[in-house]
Amino acid sequence: MSKNEGPGHCGVLVPVGMLGGGFPEETIRRGARLGPDVIAVDAGSTDSGPYYLGASTPKTTREACRRDLGILMRAREDLGIPLIVGSCGTSGTDDGVDWMAAICRELAHEAGQKLRIALIKSEQDKAYLKKRLRERRVLPLEPVLPIDEARIDACTHIVGVMGHEPIARALESGAHIVLAGRATDTAVMSAVPLLHGCPPGPVWHAAKTIECGALCTTDPRQGGVFARMDPAGFEVEPLAETSACTPHTVAAHMLYENADPFRMREPSGTLDTSDAVYNPIDARKVRVTGSRFEEAEAYTAKIEGAAPAGFQALLMAGIRDPEVLARLDEWTKTLMGFLRARIPDVLDLPSEDFELELRCFGRDAVLGPLEPSCDVPPREVGVMLIATAGDRATANRIAKLCNPYLLHMPLPGQLHLPSFAFPFSPAEIERGAIYRFALHHVAVPDDPYEMNRFSFVET
Amino acid sequence: MTTTLGELADLIRAKNAGPFWITLDLFFRTQEDYERVLRSGVLDAHHIGSLFRVGPESVRTFALPTLRTIKISFPRQEVGRGITDRDMHAGQQHVPLLAVELPD
Numbered sequence: 001m002s003k004n005e006g007p008g009h010c011g012v013l014v015p016v017g018m019l020g021g022g023f024p025e026e027t028i029r030r031g032a033r034l035g036p037d038v039i040a041v042d043a044g045s046t047d048s049g050p051y052y053l054g055a056s057t058p059k060t061t062r063e064a065c066r067r068d069l070g071i072l073m074r075a076r077e078d079l080g081i082p083l084i085v086g087s088c089g090t091s092g093t094d095d096g097v098d099w100m101a102a103i104c105r106e107l108a109h110e111a112g113q114k115l116r117i118a119l120i121k122s123e124q125d126k127a128y129l130k131k132r133l134r135e136r137r138v139l140p141l142e143p144v145l146p147i148d149e150a151r152i153d154a155c156t157h158i159v160g161v162m163g164h165e166p167i168a169r170a171l172e173s174g175a176h177i178v179l180a181g182r183a184t185d186t187a188v189m190s191a192v193p194l195l196h197g198c199p200p201g202p203v204w205h206a207a208k209t210i211e212c213g214a215l216c217t218t219d220p221r222q223g224g225v226f227a228r229m230d231p232a233g234f235e236v237e238p239l240a241e242t243s244a245c246t247p248h249t250v251a252a253h254m255l256y257e258n259a260d261p262f263r264m265r266e267p268s269g270t271l272d273t274s275d276a277v278y279n280p281i282d283a284r285k286v287r288v289t290g291s292r293f294e295e296a297e298a299y300t301a302k303i304e305g306a307a308p309a310g311f312q313a314l315l316m317a318g319i320r321d322p323e324v325l326a327r328l329d330e331w332t333k334t335l336m337g338f339l340r341a342r343i344p345d346v347l348d349l350p351s352e353d354f355e356l357e358l359r360c361f362g363r364d365a366v367l368g369p370l371e372p373s374c375d376v377p378p379r380e381v382g383v384m385l386i387a388t389a390g391d392r393a394t395a396n397r398i399a400k401l402c403n404p405y406l407l408h409m410p411l412p413g414q415l416h417l418p419s420f421a422f423p424f425s426p427a428e429i430e431r432g433a434i435y436r437f438a439l440h441h442v443a444v445p446d447d448p449y450e451m452n453r454f455s456f457v458e459t
Numbered sequence: 460m461t462t463t464l465g466e467l468a469d470l471i472r473a474k475n476a477g478p479f480w481i482t483l484d485l486f487f488r489t490q491e492d493y494e495r496v497l498r499s500g501v502l503d504a505h506h507i508g509s510l511f512r513v514g515p516e517s518v519r520t521f522a523l524p525t526l527r528t529i530k531i532s533f534p535r536q537e538v539g540r541g542i543t544d545r546d547m548h549a550g551q552q553h554v555p556l557l558a559v560e561l562p563d
Contacts, residue, residue: 046477048548142534252528366551437478440479
């Protein structure tokens with residue numbers, strides 16, 4: 001089936017940058033004809049903030065994941081190759097893996113597929129991490145966040161980001177499908193090519209190139225990509241026929257979401273693309289050579305943790321009145337000064353037990369103090385009032401109390417009572433629990449498997 | 460007539476690189492434009508530091524001549540806070556660069 005018989009060759013099909021993002025089904029049929037040895041897809045990220053890890057909740061919908069996974073499982077069955085899903089459930093918590101496993105079993109049952117499914121859990125035991133911390137085997141990354149045992153205890157969920165090794169072990173145990181907890185995006189793409197004996201330089205560079213799906217092509221919205229690794233380099237092409245990989249799109253992708261465009265740290269070492277050369281093969285395919293991988297002295301697994309940061313409720317109002325807009329700074333100071341005095345008084349709440357923040361969309365809500373041009377009065381402003389407190393009821397209570405004042409706050413000296421535009425009823429929007437990323441560290445385990453737990457499901 | 464970075468560049472974009480870093484990419488149309496900006500010093504660490512209110516020692520700059528691209532990365536301001544983060548994906552944080560004027 002594979003066009004890549006023999007050691008050192010491997011084809012990887014990446015259907016989409018994130019499972020549940022959707023892709024045209026015909027792109028998978030086209031990818032299947034290119035002779036993949038594995039279908040690999042990422043299902044997670046920390047980009048959308050700490051909530052999904054803190055609450056252990058997926059960002060993607062079950063329906064969309066089910067649709068995407070069903071297509072990939074059919075393709076996998078037809079081709080007789082493994083399917084790997086990394087960072088299940090967005091944050092890669094144990095709940096996320098179980099959530100994906102339930103979808104996978106349901107689909108296997110419906111299609112009558114007899115499968116061995118590997119689950120690799122990556123959530124971390126706090127006692128284990130505290131022991132490693134005492135042994136000075138939890139090390140900070142730049143920028144440094146403080147760490148102590150209390151900070152570890154404060155996290156609702158902590159995951160260890162796995163490399164390719166646990167995924168490879170699951171495949172060697174005969175898994176048809178691997179559902180991994182938190183994994184580096186690249187590890188998901190690298191596991192099978194490394195098992196096939198492809199050299200690590202091209203493998204990790206290819207993995208980085210394809211992990212976001214079609215982002216390395218001329219049309220990032222169109223489905224996925226296919227990479228073929230060999231002993232000297234790799235080739236990459238889009239799955240959509242109307243799209244193309246060019247030396248520029250492939251090289252430029254190394255810039256995307258990377259602080260350093262040349263060196264990328266993995267648990268087992270560092271990819272170095274400084275001397276990589278990008279050449280076109282034809283109008284839509286690129287060949288890359290010269291990528292290197294430096295093995296690290298010790299395996300390190302990044303740990304990601306999210307801790308509760310209180311509860312929030314919002315209010316929004318639109319301001320169009322030119323007189324208020326011309327004196328907007330004065331108006332916001334008046335409103336906030338009034339509310340900061342009124343809330344403790346009416347709710348019997350000490351000032352240090354809540355935070356109130358006002359953001360004026362149309363003035364400087366996006367850039368804040370970095371906003372370069374605040375001198376021209378805006379035409380219209382959306383005001384967002386954010387109440388943060390230690391519990392849900394208090395946050396909601398603050399928002400409810402602020403409601404009439406946000407609606408009617410006059411300018412100093414204004415004799416009439418203005419009313420601003422509330423877009424919703426009820427005006428208060430409960431945000432509920434919020435979280436913060438509390439860790440920016442790596443742990444140094446004895447081996448690459450120590451921080452993961454394996455289980456197998458037969459369908 | 461002065462020229463701004465926003466006028467000269469083909470594309471300037473921003474994105475988070477993990478939860479703790481912001482990275483800015485400046486793509487130029489010609490080698491001449493790319494070299495002019497590099498030579499001008501407007502992207503020196505102390506300029507970037509004052510524009511984005513970060514310590515100049517934490518600013519990392521990369522020149523990629525084959526892509527005619529300059530990359531700048533620095534740690535996010537309110538590290539790990541999450542509450543007052545204005546731009547989760549840091550997608551709009553390139554804007555202060557657009558108005559930077561280049562010396563003639």
